[in-house]
Amino acid sequence: MNDMKLQLKIWRQRSAEEKGHFETYSVQASEHMSFLEMLDVLNEQLIGKKEEPVVFEHDCREGICGACSMVINGQPHGPNGGTTTCQLHMRSFKSGDTITIEPFRAVGFPVIKDLAVDRSAFDRIIQSGGYISVNTGQAPDGNSIPIEKGEASKAFDAAACIGCGACVAACPNGSAMLFTSAKVSHLGLLPQGQVEHEARVQNMVAQMDKEGFGMCSNTGACEAECPKDISIENIARLNRNYMASMFSSDK
Amino acid sequence: MSSINLDSKTPQGELAEKWTQYKGSMNLVAPNNKRRIDVIVVGTGLAGASAAATLGELGYNVKVFTFHDSPRRAHSIAAQGGINAAKNYQNDGDSVWRLFYDTIKGGDYRSREANVHRLAEASRDIIDQCVAQGVPFAREYGGLLANRSFGGVQVSRTFYARGQTGQQLLIGAYQALARQANTGKCTIYNRHEMLDVVKIDGKARGIIARNLLTGEIERHSAHCVVLATGGYGNVFYLSTNAMGSNVSAGWRAVRKGALMANPCFTQIHPTCIPVSGDYQSKLTLMSESLRNDGRVWVPKSKEDAEAIRKGTKKGNDIAEEDRDYYLERRYPAFGNLVPRDVASRAAKVACDEGNGVAPTGLAVFLDFASAIERYGKAEAFSQGNANPSAGQIRTLGEKVVEQKYGNLFEMYEKITGENPYKNPMKIYPAVHYTMGGLWVDYNLETNVPGLFALGEANFSDHGANRLGASALMQGLADGYFVIPYTIGQFLSKEIRTPQIANDSPEFMKAEQEVKERLDKVMNIKGNQSVESFHRRLGKIMWEYCGMSRNAEGLKKGQKMIQELRKEFYSDVFVPGNKDEFNPELEKALRVADFLELGEVMMVDALDRNESCGGHFREEYVTEDGEAKRNDADYTYVSAWEWTDNDEIKLHKEELKFENVELKTRSYK
Ligand SMILES: Cc1cc2nc3c(=O)[nH]c(=O)nc-3n(C[C@H](O)[C@H](O)[C@H](O)COP(=O)(O)OP(=O)(O)OC[C@H]3O[C@@H](n4cnc5c(N)ncnc54)[C@H](O)[C@@H]3O)c2cc1C
Ligand code: SF4
Ligand code: FES
Numbered sequence: 001m002n003d004m005k006l007q008l009k010i011w012r013q014r015s016a017e018e019k020g021h022f023e024t025y026s027v028q029a030s031e032h033m034s035f036l037e038m039l040d041v042l043n044e045q046l047i048g049k050k051e052e053p054v055v056f057e058h059d060c061r062e063g064i065c066g067a068c069s070m071v072i073n074g075q076p077h078g079p080n081g082g083t084t085t086c087q088l089h090m091r092s093f094k095s096g097d098t099i100t101i102e103p104f105r106a107v108g109f110p111v112i113k114d115l116a117v118d119r120s121a122f123d124r125i126i127q128s129g130g131y132i133s134v135n136t137g138q139a140p141d142g143n144s145i146p147i148e149k150g151e152a153s154k155a156f157d158a159a160a161c162i163g164c165g166a167c168v169a170a171c172p173n174g175s176a177m178l179f180t181s182a183k184v185s186h187l188g189l190l191p192q193g194q195v196e197h198e199a200r201v202q203n204m205v206a207q208m209d210k211e212g213f214g215m216c217s218n219t220g221a222c223e224a225e226c227p228k229d230i231s232i233e234n235i236a237r238l239n240r241n242y243m244a245s246m247f248s249s250d251k
Numbered sequence: 252m253s254s255i256n257l258d259s260k261t262p263q264g265e266l267a268e269k270w271t272q273y274k275g276s277m278n279l280v281a282p283n284n285k286r287r288i289d290v291i292v293v294g295t296g297l298a299g300a301s302a303a304a305t306l307g308e309l310g311y312n313v314k315v316f317t318f319h320d321s322p323r324r325a326h327s328i329a330a331q332g333g334i335n336a337a338k339n340y341q342n343d344g345d346s347v348w349r350l351f352y353d354t355i356k357g358g359d360y361r362s363r364e365a366n367v368h369r370l371a372e373a374s375r376d377i378i379d380q381c382v383a384q385g386v387p388f389a390r391e392y393g394g395l396l397a398n399r400s401f402g403g404v405q406v407s408r409t410f411y412a413r414g415q416t417g418q419q420l421l422i423g424a425y426q427a428l429a430r431q432a433n434t435g436k437c438t439i440y441n442r443h444e445m446l447d448v449v450k451i452d453g454k455a456r457g458i459i460a461r462n463l464l465t466g467e468i469e470r471h472s473a474h475c476v477v478l479a480t481g482g483y484g485n486v487f488y489l490s491t492n493a494m495g496s497n498v499s500a501g502w503r504a505v506r507k508g509a510l511m512a513n514p515c516f517t518q519i520h521p522t523c524i525p526v527s528g529d530y531q532s533k534l535t536l537m538s539e540s541l542r543n544d545g546r547v548w549v550p551k552s553k554e555d556a557e558a559i560r561k562g563t564k565k566g567n568d569i570a571e572e573d574r575d576y577y578l579e580r581r582y583p584a585f586g587n588l589v590p591r592d593v594a595s596r597a598a599k600v601a602c603d604e605g606n607g608v609a610p611t612g613l614a615v616f617l618d619f620a621s622a623i624e625r626y627g628k629a630e631a632f633s634q635g636n637a638n639p640s641a642g643q644i645r646t647l648g649e650k651v652v653e654q655k656y657g658n659l660f661e662m663y664e665k666i667t668g669e670n671p672y673k674n675p676m677k678i679y680p681a682v683h684y685t686m687g688g689l690w691v692d693y694n695l696e697t698n699v700p701g702l703f704a705l706g707e708a709n710f711s712d713h714g715a716n717r718l719g720a721s722a723l724m725q726g727l728a729d730g731y732f733v734i735p736y737t738i739g740q741f742l743s744k745e746i747r748t749p750q751i752a753n754d755s756p757e758f759m760k761a762e763q764e765v766k767e768r769l770d771k772v773m774n775i776k777g778n779q780s781v782e783s784f785h786r787r788l789g790k791i792m793w794e795y796c797g798m799s800r801n802a803e804g805l806k807k808g809q810k811m812i813q814e815l816r817k818e819f820y821s822d823v824f825v826p827g828n829k830d831e832f833n834p835e836l837e838k839a840l841r842v843a844d845f846l847e848l849g850e851v852m853m854v855d856a857l858d859r860n861e862s863c864g865g866h867f868r869e870e871y872v873t874e875d876g877e878a879k880r881n882d883a884d885y886t887y888v889s890a891w892e893w894t895d896n897d898e899i900k901l902h903k904e905e906l907k908f909e910n911v912e913l914k915t916r917s918y919k
Contacts, residue, residue: 002530015831030528034666037530040782047780047835052826055834057320059493061533062662064418065324087665112464113832120441123321127433131426132385136305136731137376139383143340146394156387156412159419163323192385 002028004090007098008042010054016110022100031091035078036061036068038090055114061086063227066162069169070115071102076166076225084164084227104169108176108213119165121211122179128207129200130183132192145191158185160228167222167230173214178222180208181238182230188241198245205242255510257890257904260692261365266910267347270369273693274736278743285310288742289473289750291458293445293500295322297417297723298706299479300424301730307431309735314471315428315437316460318444318495318837323425326481326493327726330417331538331659333399333409334723336374341398345406347371352911354721357403357590358686358714359864359880360913361513361888363906365693366711373728378410380731384423388412400543401719403590403918409720414538414658420723424730443469444837445500446768448476448507448702449761455507455702456751457758459765463837466830468765470758472751475701475741477734478504479726482685482707484517486845486852487797488789490682491523491536497841498848501689501708509697510890510902512690512710514848515856518717518865519798520683521547521594524666525614534681535666537617538659539719542587544622544652545676547594548574549606549615556606566608566616566675577601585918592716592865592878593918595680599798600876602679609677618675623648680798684722686713686865687855690890690904694737695729698890701741705729710888715864769829772839777822781839784819788812788842792849800856801869809853816846851891854899861885882913 006027013020027045029038036058043053059067068085072078078088093099101115109117147155159182167178184201187193193200216235223232262273280288288311292303295317303315319325337350350371355362378396382388389397389411398407412419431437440460447459449470457472483498484490505511522537522545550556551573558564577597579586589597598615601607608614627648631639639647649672653660663671689697689704691711696703706726713721752758795808819842827833862871862878863885871879888904 030530032527032668033530034532037532040532041530044780044782047782047824047826050824050826053835055832059319059324059495060326060329061494062329062535063665064415065326065328065493067320067324083665087662089665089668091668116832119320123323123429123439123441126426127429129433131430132383133430134380134383134427135308136301136380136427136735139376139379142338142378142382142388143395145382147390148394149390149392152387152390152394155385156419159385159387159422160415162328162418163321186387187385190385190387192383 002030004029004031004093004095006093006095009098009100011102012054012114013111015113020111029090031089033090034061034086035072035088035090036086055116057116058086063087064162066164069104069117069119069164069166071104071169073100076104076169077227082227082229104165106168106174108168108174108211109165119163121176121213122163122165124211125176125180125204125207126183129196129203130187132187133196147191151189155186155189158182158189158230158234161230162228164227166225166227168213170221170225171214172219172221173217175216175222176208176211176213177216177235177238178226178230178232180204181234184238184241185234197241198248201238201241201245255698255892255902257690257698257902258692259363259904260694261363262693266364266368269365270372277736277739280739280742280746282310284746286312288312288745289314290475290477290738291316291471291473292477292479293458294325294479294481294706294708295319295425295428296325296327296479296481296706297421297424297726298708298730300325300421300428301727302477302479302705302734303437304424304427304431305731305735306738307434307436310436313431313437314440314473316440316443316445316458318442318463320442322428322439322441323421325421326496327417327421327723329493330723331414331536332401332540333411333416333720334377334420335401335408335720336378336410336724337371337408338375338378340396341407343406345408349406350374350408353404354712354718355714355911356916357718358716359916360714360882360886360908361863361906362712362714364908364910369733370712370725370728373732374724376732377724377727381420381423384427386412386419386423399540400588401539402542402588402594403585403718411540414540414656417723420727424727445503446765446840447503447761449758450507450699451751451755451757454700457753459761464832466828466833468762470753470762472753472758474745474748474751475703475738477703477705477738478689478708479705479730480708482688483845483848484682484685486788486849487682487792488785489526489531489534489793491520491534494533497844499841499844501704502844502848504689504697504699504702505893507699509699509702510690510892511687511848511851512888512890513687513715513855514852514891515796515859516686516715516865517682518591518684518686519595519680521591521598521680522617522678523681523683524663525609525677525679526611535662536681536683537663537676537678539591541617541656541659544655545587545617545619546576546621547578547587547615547617548576549601549608551575553605556608559608560610560612566618575606582918589918590716590718595798596867598680609679614677614679616675617678619652619671620675623652623672626651684717686710686715686717690888694740695734696737696741703734703738705734715866768840769836772823772843773825773829773836775820775823775825777824779822779824781823781825781835781842784815784823785842785845787815788845788849791815792852796852796856799867799869802857805853805857809850812846812850812853819843819846847893851893851899855889855891858889858901859885880915886913
């Protein structure tokens, strides 16, 4: 069954402080395995030799939690469009391939160990304003706010972001615009999100800058690598919202 | 510890009035006092995030812990199909009573009436709250909220957000929590794993947590502790749960005197992608919503099944009259929408009889061809085409199915490499959810004062089988609408208690014990990986405590687990150090706890000499092969104690049914 022979070039780095380097490993896999199951096989092999396994992040293994984060042959989440690393299967590779695996690299995402990076900056961006201020128990009946199906669907498309950070890793400037704009669009496209819309835009953009994410220069690399097909239109929308909020805010 | 009194603290009064009256008569904590009270919430799934945010809004100082790198990654994110609520927006006869009744019946009469009724009441407020937060639920053309049906019920009360309902609900709760973090009322400790509960004078006053990045052991104190740490399905190794889901928080509470209730009540979900190889790390659910439109079948003849297994025939080659739509045949009233336990067992029976359709023999078909045709015809008609060709019907029908289930179909294709629009899906049951959990009373408080349990981590509402779309409902009911009130019953007596010090002898001792536990597993330095032990445990659990169980097997399973545990403590190998980011060490501690829980599950299943819900004992079956409940002897909650000298001891809470009549559950 395990008839694929692969060479893996994997980034190993003990901690943020220490320097990292590539190590090469060989592993036998089957085309039915997921990419992460192939790494499990490698790790079991390493543990069997009393060596340290490769640290990588993962949890749901079905493309929804956003934990898995690695750059495979130069692409965040690997070669397939609209696919997270955990959904990638070995049938996308062939026996004899050499696969290079690195962590997401960006100023806003310091490396923790091997392939794991610190993405807590995303939490802080949300904390700065990515919500609607409604206490539990204050809500009116759900059907008292009709929302046109198409609008609801557009808000949903933006809300589908899984917070994985591939957009940042793909961006030559390490910008977090796609992530931030997706949240601003999700809430801003809904009637419930209007009241705080301008303050939200201002605060989230300010926090994003504070976290050291780069400027957006519209290369579109983020959209191309986003596993949830979050559209770059959200960035254009955020830019318009931001300009509008600059003019109208009296702060 | 022999005199544990399991008082459910169910309030007096009429069922429908209990919760309202109780809320109105509860002790309150004044705002100026709330400011002085600290609460620890462990877990940031639907239950934990909603509880933490709401307690923060009320003014408590909340410390929130999660082993994830962000609260948003809790396992709740993966829930697909939907959330129930008795809104009756469809005008199809739904009501709080009906949701209550369906849940009690669905749970095979092994849950507490008053808790379930409260859940049904709260369900309506949840939808309102989530809409206000910006959760993008599915809508009709008129802009109002849409619904669909789930198994075990005959109304349409499930609210959904495409196939990502859990994600959207969790993001709503996560954002509410983020807002409280921004105000400073909630402090979030990401990448912190709780490794013990600390008790002072019998009350839960804090936790010991490990900072997963540095390995540092930390002592955190509070006036009370809330566990919302999810389910333990991963004791089976292969399950639909996220890889990190584990029992340790709850299990550590048990080791500090809390009780584990109905641990053997496991939900095996009928529609999952079948196991295909040994390397497999987890199983993937195909949402129950698919059973709205998918028809389940196997070939009538063993020869056809054999040919499909060998690959010489495909599902589509089998003529209509040679197919056995066994759910429609056996359960005409509910058909493909029978509850999960019933559907899973029926699939097992079909495969055990030799009619399975995957190379392993363990799969049945879930077929959308009829739905595609039906939708295609309707769509063509509404486009003014009264005489569409078969090809047109297919194309139009596939489009409708794609709109409804597109992301699930895509997920299926990514994993199996097969196109489910063209060939029927292959599915098989897999471990999915655990109805069992920490024993709690009506206040969601365990038998340890000041220790609460919410969401999948408690046992409270689903009896022996959970209905689809009811876990999200329960998690959010517990967090948004129950605990914010009931926690006051404990805290109102604590307003004079000063801040709890974290350097008392109790804290120091607990810290020391945790450190010793870490050293113990690190120092074994054996030859087998943690993963290999987990896999073996999973196999034992599935074989002897899975879809069907018998006394002999359970005894054997118990013994095997004891032996495996011994082997673990003499031969496990944990690489790396304890003072650094070390996922293998995290896993080792979790598997160690699973190795104890697994044994209690066997003991529980052995004690319960009846078949009910997800618990199917081969010795207790009706003539037509259905589960045979024994109400005279087993209408109780089994709450298990793990004593100081490692004995497993049963305590019972008798269940009283005052509003529904115990009937044989029939979906025929
Ligand atoms: C694939 C799938 C689909 C599902 N679909 C549906 C559906 O459509 N409808 C439905 O109603 N239900 C569904 N369910 C069930 C439902 O998702 C879960 O029961 C529910 O989300 C559990 O929520 P929770 O808040 O109790 O726990 P979880 O979401 O599991 O959260 C647990 C939290 O506790 C933390 N934690 C655990 N232990 C520790 C520790 N020791 N220290 C620190 N933190 C800890 C974790 O980090 C996490 O934050 C589905 C389940 C699965 C597996
Ligand atoms: S926008 Fe896309 S790439 Fe960026 S975090 Fe969200 S899902 Fe990931
Ligand atoms: S592991 Fe959850 S998205 Fe990949």
